[in-house]
Amino acid sequence: DAGITQSPRHKVTETGTPVTLRCHQTENHRYMYWYRQDPGHGLRLIHYSYGVKDTDKGEVSDGYSVSRSKTEDFLLTLESATSSQTSVYFCAIQGVLTGYEQYFGPGTRLTVT
């Protein structure tokens, strides 16, 4: 295992409520990522981090914010959840086998009603 966990694993929330998903790693990796996966779209990058307090937007960042105050934790926040944000969210860390590969967490299934 790459030592990456996500919490919660499942969540149902109502439209308009704030939601925070947590990604925790024990590997001390610099790069961390948040993706969403939807049928017909594959994995799409939301935000990523290249160090503590260093983050950048991905291709689908609207409606999401992130924070990384410690190396091991990368938080994804939906300020006001919408039904279009119903998805499976994966966190990933950059591996050291090749320096390019990513190891993914188990995923969080989020449903916004």
Place this chain on the structure above:
Amino acid sequence: EDKVVQSPLSLVVHEGDTVTLNCSYEVTNFRSLLWYKQEKKAPTFLFMLTSSGIEKKSGRLSSILDKKELFSILNITATQTGDSAVYLCAVETTSGTYKYIFGTGTRLKVLA
């Protein structure tokens, strides 16, 4: 606009068949292409390719990159039911950023 296109979208074969999955890409300043296997959970890493013409091999799986024609193929020989999965291709969008764009995947089903 950066993009990664995989084909076919889905494929059904019988055990023992050989399959070829395709990944074509258009990105700025290509540096790396990665293949992943996704069963009913998180994707797992298979191969990383950076140079044209050099085959990467792991058991019955192999992959090669053509940087001139901007594509990669993933071959699986003597398929088994355990190879049933979605195979994802990802390309770094701009060299040095470690940001990746994924294709939508090829869903492979291997029948016994």
